[in-house]
Amino acid sequence: MVVSRERIVRSAAKMFLTRSYASVGISDLCTAADVHKGSFYHFFASKAELAKAVVDLHAAEFDRRFAEAKGLYAVAGAVADVQGAFEEKFGRIVGCPFGNLAAELSTTDDELRVHVAAVFDRWEKRLVAACEQAPLRDGVEPEQLARMILAQIQGQILIAKVRLRPATEIAAGIRALISANLKEPG
Amino acid sequence: MVVSRERIVRSAAKMFLTRSYASVGISDLCTAADVHKGSFYHFFASKAELAKAVVDLHAAEFDRRFAEAKGLYAVAGAVADVQGAFEEKFGRIVGCPFGNLAAELSTTDDELRVHVAAVFDRWEKRLVAACEQAPLRDGVEPEQLARMILAQIQGQILIAKVRLRPATEIAAGIRALISANLKEPG
DNA sequence: CGCCCTCTTGACTGGTCGGTCAACTAGGTC
DNA sequence: GACCTAGTTGACCGACCAGTCAAGAGGGCG
Numbered sequence: 001m002v003v004s005r006e007r008i009v010r011s012a013a014k015m016f017l018t019r020s021y022a023s024v025g026i027s028d029l030c031t032a033a034d035v036h037k038g039s040f041y042h043f044f045a046s047k048a049e050l051a052k053a054v055v056d057l058h059a060a061e062f063d064r065r066f067a068e069a070k071g072l073y074a075v076a077g078a079v080a081d082v083q084g085a086f087e088e089k090f091g092r093i094v095g096c097p098f099g100n101l102a103a104e105l106s107t108t109d110d111e112l113r114v115h116v117a118a119v120f121d122r123w124e125k126r127l128v129a130a131c132e133q134a135p136l137r138d139g140v141e142p143e144q145l146a147r148m149i150l151a152q153i154q155g156q157i158l159i160a161k162v163r164l165r166p167a168t169e170i171a172a173g174i175r176a177l178i179s180a181n182l183k184e185p186g
Numbered sequence: 187m188v189v190s191r192e193r194i195v196r197s198a199a200k201m202f203l204t205r206s207y208a209s210v211g212i213s214d215l216c217t218a219a220d221v222h223k224g225s226f227y228h229f230f231a232s233k234a235e236l237a238k239a240v241v242d243l244h245a246a247e248f249d250r251r252f253a254e255a256k257g258l259y260a261v262a263g264a265v266a267d268v269q270g271a272f273e274e275k276f277g278r279i280v281g282c283p284f285g286n287l288a289a290e291l292s293t294t295d296d297e298l299r300v301h302v303a304a305v306f307d308r309w310e311k312r313l314v315a316a317c318e319q320a321p322l323r324d325g326v327e328p329e330q331l332a333r334m335i336l337a338q339i340q341g342q343i344l345i346a347k348v349r350l351r352p353a354t355e356i357a358a359g360i361r362a363l364i365s366a367n368l369k370e371p372g
Numbered sequence: 373c374g375c376c377c378t379c380t381t382g383a384c385t386g387g388t389c390g391g392t393c394a395a396c397t398a399g400g401t402c
Numbered sequence: 403g404a405c406c407t408a409g410t411t412g413a414c415c416g417a418c419c420a421g422t423c424a425a426g427a428g429g430g431c432g
Contacts, residue, residue: 004379022208023294026420036381041421043379094293102348103289107280108209117348140366148359151341158340159333162288162303173334180326180366190409212390222411224393229409233390 005043007033013054017086017094021051021104051101052115058097059119066123072130072149072178079153080171083160087167095161099154124150135183145181152177191229193219199240203272203280207237207290237287238301244283245305252309258316258335258364265339266357269346273353281347285340310336321369331367338363 011033015024026047030040044050062082069078086094094100098116106113124146131142131149156173159165197219201210212233216226230236248268255264272280280286284302292299310332317328317335342356 017293019294020208020290022206022290025418027418037421038382038423039380047420095289099344100289103281103286103344104206104208106348107203108205113348113350117350120345120348137366144359144362147345148338148363151345151359152334152337152363153341154344155337155339155341158285158289158344159306159337162292162299162306164299164303173330173337176330177334177338177363180323211388213388223391224412225410227391 004033004035004039008035008040008043009050009053009057012050013057013097016051016054016101017097018090021101048109048112051105051109051112055098055101055112055115055119059122062119062123066126072127072134072182073175075127075130075149076171076174076178079157079174080167083157083167083170092164093157093160093167093170096154096157099158103158120150137181137183140181148181149174149177190219190221190225194221194226194229195236195239195243198236199243199283202237202240202287203283204276207287234295234298237291237295237298241284241287241298241301241305245308248305248309252312258313258320258368259361261313261316261335262357262360262364265343265360266353269343269353269356278350279343279346279353279356282340282343285344289344306336323367323369326367334367335360335363 008029012024012029015029015032026037026040030037033040044053065078065082066075069075083093083096098119101112102116106116127146127149128142131145136142136145152174153170156170160167160170194215198210198215201215201218212223212226216223219226230239251264251268252261255261269279284305287298288302292302313332313335314328317331322328322331338360339356342359345351346353346356
């Protein structure tokens with residue numbers, strides 16, 4: 001059934017977020033997903049392949065949320081919503097699913113690195129589009145601002161994770177960056 | 187001798203940067219540091235203790251660099267210098283030593299998380315001081331801007347690592363953030 | 373019924389992991 | 403010389419790791 005594969009990916013997504021990639025063993029994972037080892041390797045050639053599938057799962061979820069968000073501030077809101085949902089589910093900020101995996105694996109698993117890079121590229125493109133439609137202050141380039149917003153999102157999330165700060169603080173930082181670059185801070 | 191302990195920490199710092207914490211085994215490490223396992227455990231109670239020592243090593247290096255940097259733009263320059271040095275040494279952006287370890291371990295090793303959080307706190311305090319002496323645009327709070335700069339640094343480094351971009355791009359993002367919040371962009 | 377195919381089961385493997393240990397060396401001190 | 407301490411050596415440990423595999427279950431289809 002499709003169900004088993006999905007259970008595996010969803011369990012992995014949860015466990016990679018609350019622990020880390022390396023600290024989750026295939027056996028742990030199979031127990032959590034109520035699946036046996038052989039089944040796991042029926043669906044995935046390796047643990048690394050699973051990581052890519054987890055990225056795809058999160059990317060699909062993010063795509064859905066971002067499609068609804070119109071305007072720069074809505075992007076900040078979408079990030080805050082997602083992080084807030086994680087916070088509620090896990091009791092703390094657990095980091096960005098992409099950023100976490102990228103930070104841990106991008107030096108050792110180039111395929112995953114490229115996979116995450118593609119997510120960031122798509123994300124940035126959408127930000128550029130939103131920037132182009134916003135009333136930016138003179139001299140502010142949409143591409144430059146989009147990259148700054150993406151970095152701000154990743155940085156705020158990482159710092160909130162390390163400091164155990166609430167998701168609301170993440171959103172505040174992103175909004176402040178946006179308003180600093182608009183003609184009429186809204 | 188003191189030399190052995192130092193060789194271990196320096197090797198670990200290098201290997202954690204170019205690979206990751208989990209992917210470096212104690213045996214790998216001992217080989218690289220030309221030390222035997224027993225010696226390692228003479229100096230460190232566990233691998234986790236080593237991680238803290240590595241953070242301390244990097245923190246000392248950063249403190250030295252930052253002490254010289256006067257003014258907000260100098261901070262951006264200091265970050266660029268450090269990342270540029272890593273880039274030259276390793277042939278690519280390998281990430282922030284603190285951010286990398288924090289991202290990988292802060293959910294599973296609370297002591298390390300606190301250790302890195304302290305580094306960020308000190309770093310931020312210095313940024314606040316620099317912001318207070320800078321001609322900020324009206325309505326910009328030094329504390330808020332300092333947190334944004336810290337997040338921008340971490341985010342830019344992480345994204346550069348994932349995308350394999352040069353260190354110069356990191357500096358550009360940080361400088362753009364600063365100039366967007368100054369009265370007279372320099 | 374027999375055949376195929378997808379999915380499942382769980383025992384198994386070889387290797388690596390972090391960590392332990394008892395024996396040893398080398399200086400310093402009295 | 404006797405003793406202490408700091409550092410070194412490398413064999414050793416049990417646990418766990420990612421990954422394998424042969425056997426089977428069960429549904430669809432002729």
